[in-house]
Amino acid sequence: MLDNLPTILAVLAEGLPQTVVATVGGIVLTIVLAVVAGLMLLAPQRWVRVLSRIYVEGFRGTSEVVQMFWIYFVLPVLVGYQLVPLWAGVIVLGLNHGAYGAEVVRGAVQSVPRAQYEAAIALGLGPVQRMRRVILPQAVVEALPPMNNLFIQLLKSSAILSLITVEEVTRQARDVLIPAFGQDTLLIFGIVFLIYLLLAALITAGMRFAERVAAARVGRTVGRQRPVLPAGVGGGS
Amino acid sequence: MPLWDWGFAIEILPVLLGGLVTTVEITLLGSVLALVLGLVIAVLRRARIPVLDQLLWAFVEVVRSTPLLVQVFFLFFVLPGFGITLGAFTVGVLALGVHYATYTSEVYRAGIDAVPRGQWEAATALNLPRSRVWTAVILPQAVPRVLPALGNYVISMFKEVPMLLAIGVVELVNAGRQVGSETFRYVEPYTLAGLFFLLLSYPASMLVRRLERNRVGT
Numbered sequence: 028m029l030d031n032l033p034t035i036l037a038v039l040a041e042g043l044p045q046t047v048v049a050t051v052g053g054i055v056l057t058i059v060l061a062v063v064a065g066l067m068l069l070a071p072q073r074w075v076r077v078l079s080r081i082y083v084e085g086f087r088g089t090s091e092v093v094q095m096f097w098i099y100f101v102l103p104v105l106v107g108y109q110l111v112p113l114w115a116g117v118i119v120l121g122l123n124h125g126a127y128g129a130e131v132v133r134g135a136v137q138s139v140p141r142a143q144y145e146a147a148i149a150l151g152l153g154p155v156q157r158m159r160r161v162i163l164p165q166a167v168v169e170a171l172p173p174m175n176n177l178f179i180q181l182l183k184s185s186a187i188l189s190l191i192t193v194e195e196v197t198r199q200a201r202d203v204l205i206p207a208f209g210q211d212t213l214l215i216f217g218i219v220f221l222i223y224l225l226l227a228a229l230i231t232a233g234m235r236f237a238e239r240v241a242a243a244r245v246g247r248t249v250g251r252q253r254p255v256l257p258a259g260v261g262g263g264s
Numbered sequence: 265m266p267l268w269d270w271g272f273a274i275e276i277l278p279v280l281l282g283g284l285v286t287t288v289e290i291t292l293l294g295s296v297l298a299l300v301l302g303l304v305i306a307v308l309r310r311a312r313i314p315v316l317d318q319l320l321w322a323f324v325e326v327v328r329s330t331p332l333l334v335q336v337f338f339l340f341f342v343l344p345g346f347g348i349t350l351g352a353f354t355v356g357v358l359a360l361g362v363h364y365a366t367y368t369s370e371v372y373r374a375g376i377d378a379v380p381r382g383q384w385e386a387a388t389a390l391n392l393p394r395s396r397v398w399t400a401v402i403l404p405q406a407v408p409r410v411l412p413a414l415g416n417y418v419i420s421m422f423k424e425v426p427m428l429l430a431i432g433v434v435e436l437v438n439a440g441r442q443v444g445s446e447t448f449r450y451v452e453p454y455t456l457a458g459l460f461f462l463l464l465s466y467p468a469s470m471l472v473r474r475l476e477r478n479r480v481g482t
Contacts, residue, residue, distance in 0.1 A: 088469070089461040092426035092437055097458060100450040105267065179329065186331035190430055201337050201430075212342045216334065223330040 031208050035215055039222065042199035049116050049185040049195060050226065054178050056121025057128050061174075064125060065132025066158075079129065086126035092187055095119040099191045116188035124181045128174065135170035136162060167241045175234035179227045186223075196222055273452045276443045280453065283439025284460050290356050290435065291422040297361025298421065299414060302368025307398065309369070310376060327366040333427050335359050340431045356428040364421050368414055375410035376402060409479060415472040419465050426457075436460060 067079035086094065098119055103109040110118070139162050147157040189198035196219060204215045235249075242249045309320050327335065336359040343350060350358070379402050387397040429438035440453030 084466060085462070088466040089458045090423040090426045090437070092424075092429070093454060093458045093461060096437060096441070096450075097454045100444070101454050104451055183329075183331040186333040187427060189333070190427075197331065197334055197337070200334070201341075205337075205341055210345075212345055216338045216342060219334055220326060220330045223334065224326065227329045 029214070031211055032214070035204055035208065035211065035218060038199050038203050039196055039218060042194055042196040043222070045113060045188075045193055045195035046182075046185055046197075046222075046226070049113060049120060049188055049193065050178075050182045050230075052114075052117035053120030053124065053181050053185065056117060057124040057177070057181060058174075060121060060125025061128025061132050064129035065136065068129060068133045069136060083126045083129050086123050091119065091123050091184055092190065094123055095187060095191060112188070112191045112193045115191060116185070116193050120181050120184055120188075123184070124177055127180075128177055131170050131173045131177065132166070134173075135166040138169050139165045164241070164245050168238065168245060168247065171234055171238040171241060175231055175238075178230050178234065182223065182226055182230060267451060268455075269449070269452060272447070272449060273456060276440075276453055276456070279439050279443055280436060280456055280460065283434060283436035283457075286353075286433065286439075287422065287425045287435040288464075290353065290360065290425050290428065290433070291418065293357045294360035294364065294421055294425075295418045297357065298364035298368050298417065301361065301365035303372050303403075305365060305369035306372035306376060309373065324366040324369060327363055332359065332363050332424060333430060335363055336427060336431060352428065352431045352433045355431060356425070356433050359428075360421050360424065364417050367417050371410045371413045371417070372406065374413075375406035378409065379405045412472050412476040412479065415475065416469070419468050419472065422465060422468075423461060 064079045064082055067075050068083070070076055070079075095116065099110065099112065099115045143161055143165065144157070147161040152160065185195060186197040188195055189201065192198070200215055200219045205212065208215065239249050305320055305324065309317060311317075336355065339350075339355045339359050340352070343355075383401055383405065384397070387401045392400065425433075425435050426437035428435055429441065432438075434442070436457045437454070440450075440457045443453045444450040
C-alpha cells in the first residue's frame, strides 16, 4: 500500500507552492481590504459608510464559487483582460475574506474604550495621530484572534481554486493522483488532510506570535484561554 | 452583441431556477443533518466517555481545519472503495451536513455550558432520569439562545453548495455553467446566479441579526 508513497508525496509537493502563494497572497489582500473597508464603515460621511457596506454585504451575501467564476469568466468579457487563474484566485480570496475582515476591524476599533478617544483629544492629538498612536494599536490586539480564524477559513477556501484549473494541492490530488492510484485513495486524502492541518497550525502559530507582539506594544499580556469558536465569522469551506 | 442581453437572461431563467431549487434542497437536507448530528456530538462529548471523547475531539478538529471541497472528494472517491456508492446529490448532502455538524456541535456546547449549574443540580435533586434532564431541562434552555449562531451556519452552508459542481451536482452555478458552455455567454448566467444568492441570503442574515438583537434585549 505504501509503494506509491514517494510518488504521491512528490505530486502533492508540486501543488504546495500554489496553495501557499494563493493563501499568503489572499491573506495580504484580506488585511489591506479589511482595514480600508473596516475604517470606512466607521467614517463620519454617510456615503463612505454606504460604499463600504455595499462591498461587505455584496461579498458576504454571495457564494465564493460564484465570485470566483464571475471574476474568471465574466470580468474578461467586460474589461477585455483575462486574469491568470492563480491571480484571479488570490483576488477572490482577498475580496471575499476582506469583506468578513472589515467587520472584524470595525468591531475591534469600536471595542476600544470611549475614554481612550477622549484622552487622545484632551492631549491635542489630531484625527490621524489619534488613530495611529492610540486607537489602532489597541484595536489590533482585539482583531488578531478573529483574524486567525478568518485566515484559516481562507486557507481552506483556497481549495476551490482547483475549480479554475489552479494546480494546487487539491487539484493535484483529484486530477493527477486519484486517476493514477485509484487503490490508494485513503492514503492520498490522508496526506492531503495532513498538509492542510499543518498549514493551519502554521497560520495559528504565526498569529499567536503576532498577538503577543501587538499586546506587548500596548503593555498587555496575552491570556492563555481563548475561545475555539470563530467569533462571528461564518463557518465552512 | 450587447454585454447584457435581457432576452437571453429571461430565456435561461427556468434553468437557473431549477438549479436554485436543487441548491435549496441540498441546503435544507444538509441543515437537518448538521443540526441533528451536531447536537448528538455535543451531548456525547458532554458525557466524557474515554476514547470516544478523544475520537470525537480529533474528528471535529480535523473536519474544521481541512477544506470542505477535499472532504467532498474524500466521500466521493473513498466510499466506493468500501462498496458504498452514493449519488453526487447524496454525497453533497452528507459532506455539507457532516462538515457543518462539527461547527454546530461547538455552538451547542457553548449553549449547554451557558445553562446555570443550578439547573443540573435541581434536575438531579428531582431524580429525573438522564434523558429527561436533557430533553426537559437543559436543551430547552440551551438551544433557543444559540439559534442565531445556528442560523448563520445554515446561511453559510447555502453559499457553499456551489462547490458540489466539482462532483457534478447541477446546483445554481453548475446550471449557469452548462448554459454558458452551450451558448458561450457567461455574463448573464453567472451574474444572475450571484443575484439569486444575494436575494436569498441577505434577507436571511437580516432575519438572523434581528433574532440576535432580540435575544440581547431579553
